[in-house]
Amino acid sequence: HSDGGADRPGSRCARDVDKEDGGRTETRPEKSARDESDPNQSKIPSLMDSSDSDRGLLSPQDIDLGDQCFPKPKCNPDARFRSTDGGCNNLIFPVWGQSNTASTRIVQADYSDGRDEPRKAASGRDLPNARHVRTTLFKDMDRPAPKHNLYVMQFGQMIAHDTELTISKTSSNGKALACCNPDGSAPEVLPKECLKIMTPKDDPDSKNRCLSTQRASDTADIGCQIKPVRKRIGVTSFIDASLLYGSDDKTARSLRTFTNGRLRSQVGEDGNSYLPNVKNSTQSCNVAKDNTVCYVSGDLRVNQHPDMSVQTISMLRLHNTLCDQLKIINPTWNDERIYQEARRLLIAMYQHVTYNEFVPILLGKDYSRANKLLPLKEGYDLNYNQFLNPTTFTSFTAAAFRSLHSYIQGFIDLVSEARSVTSKMRLSDFYIRTDIVQRKDNYDSFLRGLLTQHAQGQDQFFTEEVSEYLFRIPNKTMGLDLVSIDIERGRDFGLPSYNTYRKLCGLREAKTFDDLTDQIDKKNVDVLANLYENVNDIDYYPAGLLEKPKPGAILGHTFQCIIGEMFFRWKFGDRFYYEFGNQTGTFSSDQLKEIRKTTLALITCMTSNIQTVQRNAFDVPSKCNQLVTCKSIPKLNLDAWKEE
Ligand code: HEM
Numbered sequence: 155h156s157d158g159g160a161d162r163p164g165s166r167c168a169r170d171v172d173k174e175d176g177g178r179t180e181t182r183p184e185k186s187a188r189d190e191s192d193p194n195q196s197k198i199p200s201l202m203d204s205s206d207s208d209r210g211l212l213s214p215q216d217i218d219l220g221d222q223c224f225p226k227p228k229c230n231p232d233a234r235f236r237s238t239d240g241g242c243n244n245l246i247f248p249v250w251g252q253s254n255t256a257s258t259r260i261v262q263a264d265y266s267d268g269r270d271e272p273r274k275a276a277s278g279r280d281l282p283n284a285r286h287v288r289t290t291l292f293k294d295m296d297r298p299a300p301k302h303n304l305y306v307m308q309f310g311q312m313i314a315h316d317t318e319l320t321i322s323k324t325s326s327n328g329k330a331l332a333c334c335n336p337d338g339s340a341p342e343v344l345p346k347e348c349l350k351i352m353t354p355k356d357d358p359d360s361k362n363r364c365l366s367t368q369r370a371s372d373t374a375d376i377g378c379q380i381k382p383v384r385k386r387i388g389v390t391s392f393i394d395a396s397l398l399y400g401s402d403d404k405t406a407r408s409l410r411t412f413t414n415g416r417l418r419s420q421v422g423e424d425g426n427s428y429l430p431n432v433k434n435s436t437q438s439c440n441v442a443k444d445n446t447v448c449y450v451s452g453d454l455r456v457n458q459h460p461d462m463s464v465q466t467i468s469m470l471r472l473h474n475t476l477c478d479q480l481k482i483i484n485p486t487w488n489d490e491r492i493y494q495e496a497r498r499l500l501i502a503m504y505q506h507v508t509y510n511e512f513v514p515i516l517l518g519k520d521y522s523r524a525n526k527l528l529p530l531k532e533g534y535d536l537n538y539n540q541f542l543n544p545t546t547f548t549s550f551t552a553a554a555f556r557s558l559h560s561y562i563q564g565f566i567d568l569v570s571e572a573r574s575v576t577s578k579m580r581l582s583d584f585y586i587r588t589d590i591v592q593r594k595d596n597y598d599s600f601l602r603g604l605l606t607q608h609a610q611g612q613d614q615f616f617t618e619e620v621s622e623y624l625f626r627i628p629n630k631t632m633g634l635d636l637v638s639i640d641i642e643r644g645r646d647f648g649l650p651s652y653n654t655y656r657k658l659c660g661l662r663e664a665k666t667f668d669d670l671t672d673q674i675d676k677k678n679v680d681v682l683a684n685l686y687e688n689v690n691d692i693d694y695y696p697a698g699l700l701e702k703p704k705p706g707a708i709l710g711h712t713f714q715c716i717i718g719e720m721f722f723r724w725k726f727g728d729r730f731y732y733e734f735g736n737q738t739g740t741f742s743s744d745q746l747k748e749i750r751k752t753t754l755a756l757i758t759c760m761t762s763n764i765q766t767v768q769r770n771a772f773d774v775p776s777k778c779n780q781l782v783t784c785k786s787i788p789k790l791n792l793d794a795w796k797e798e
Pocket residue numbers: 306307308309310311314318319320321367458459550551552555556558559561562620636639640643
């Protein structure tokens with residue numbers, strides 16, 4: 155394949171707007187794309203005309219219905235730092251975004267019994283088998299993203315883990331619930347707390363293979379009788395690095411050294427620092443010995459695969475580096491002060507990369523700008539909105555954001571400083587086995603791989619490493635199917651059908667299958683018409699994935715709209731968002747100026763031994779995005795943190 159048009163040898167490189175001239179030059183590579191006529195410019199729901207009540211937005215009372223299931227925390231309105239569990243971020247609705255509460259919705263749930271039973275077809279029959287939908291529509295094809303690297307995937311997964319953790323249902327005696335037999339076969343009768351993902355009977359390859367997993371725990375499981383149920387959420391909703399620091403005080407304390415603000419770490423053979431080891435590796439990782447390397451951090455998914463660990467270790471090193479620098483600048487600061495200041499700065503840097511570099515890739519730069527998602531170039535943003543609920547909502551987490559599972563590569567490159575691939579790692583050989591991360595210089599090689607290897611494209615193809623071999627254990631040939639889980643998870647979460655999201659996002663309601671061809675290729679519409687009885691039956695996740703990407707974006711209309719809405723709420727609904735003025739957590743204007751220098755390239759250089767990096771660290775290196783030395787990447791001057 156070839157790279158994106160602007161990168162062709164001989165063509166002039168488009169000037170990089172944000173990182174080189176402060177955004178004042180308006181010559182953008184997407185300009186021609188933007189000019190293509192798009193009759194349905196999508197807007198995020200929060201910015202749409204609120205008099206258009208037919209779109210199905212949940213009423214304000216319904217939005218915080220879940221709050222009544224949880225005690226209100228007592229708040230200190232003057233606190234300068236975020237709480238660990240996210241509570242009290244909103245001083246009127248202090249439960250919003252707090253961990254161990256419930257996720258919210260923006261449209262009404264669709265459960266067949268109005269309470270918690272998965273949706274049915276309009277006819278009253280069962281919806282099509284999720285595995286059948288998956289194998290029909292979402293096969294494996296090597297179609298790399300033209301320009302974006304695997305870091306886009308990895309950074310996205312970090313945000314996913316930062317903002318949502320589904321809690322699994324347990325059996326009625328509170329014990330862990332097994333949905334499949336130990337040998338991987340399907341039980342005679344599936345427990346009712348399990349997702350109904352069956353292998354079709356006529357599928358010879360997967361006879362009696364069990365693809366089920368637990369349903370998500372909800373408010374009824376903790377004795378709160380609201381209807382429809384809300385799904386529980388195990389982490390803080392905010393983009394606040396809870397995956398590094400923890401989402402509750404006990405976890406947060408267990409990760410600290412209580413000396414000079416630093417987080418606990420272990421030193422690898424190469425003399426660099428890594429996340430600390432979990433006590434019994436065999437319980438948390440798929441390894442034979444208790445002392446094998448296997449990590450702990452603020453989120454228990456840290457060992458899901460090596461790149462997830464690498465990403466979290468990068469955050470750990472950033473925190474500890476900031477602590478060391480702040481200590482030198484302010485020698486009198488105690489442990490608590492350094493910890494909180496470093497945490498606050500790290501979150502600000504991470505939010506800046508998120509809104510300045512990551513969000514425009516997903517949603518398109520023009521769309522991001524038009525919907526107020528891009529950071530300001532200077533000065534404070536004064537648009538904190540205390541009535542905007544930042545709690546992670548279900549259509550985002552159970553459908554739209556998961557579509558990035560399409561970006562996953564099945565074989566992960568380890569790459570040398572000269573940018574040659576030194577080895578390829580099969581993803582399913584390393585699920586929950588991260589002990590290779592700190593062998594030799596693998597950490598740097600994984601990181602260079604994230605920077606250099608193309609992601610898979612955002613399309614209807616998924617690597618079988620996730621759709622056939624998810625969590626495959628060594629020596630076993632089969633695994634789970636993440637895409638079937640995603641489809642069935644949407645039903646578990648009570649997501650209404652695709653048509654609801656079309657309306658919400660300003661598209662015409664489809665009365666017939668043919669009406670879908672405004673967003674979805676006719677060929678795929680025909681497949682949908684074969685799978686589903688009625689146009690109102692179609693699940694949101696598969697249909698959203700089939701939508702044609704919007705100009706300059708990697709997502710189609712309704713995923714752009716839903717993901718846009720979520721990032722809008724995480725920004726304007728987060729009182730501690732780094733650009734806000736007039737808040738208790740506001741940075742000084744000198745500090746804000748420094749924070750805005752942050753780039754993913756800088757963070758990468760600060761947290762590794764990599765010598766060279768491309769400036770646009772979410773794009774593969776190319777003629778227009780050449781490797782430069784880390785020394786030449788602009789740095790933050792922390793003198794702005796010196797206290798008189
Ligand atoms: C190798 C990479 C990845 C693997 C192996 C992976 C695997 C998984 C698994 C096993 C789940 C739980 C599924 C369920 O039971 O419902 C999940 C959930 C999820 N994933 Fe991924 N994922 C990866 C990357 C990503 C990326 C790149 C994104 C987005 C940018 C993402 C977004 C999500 C979201 C939002 C959830 C729901 C979280 C929750 O509800 O707890 N994942 N993923």
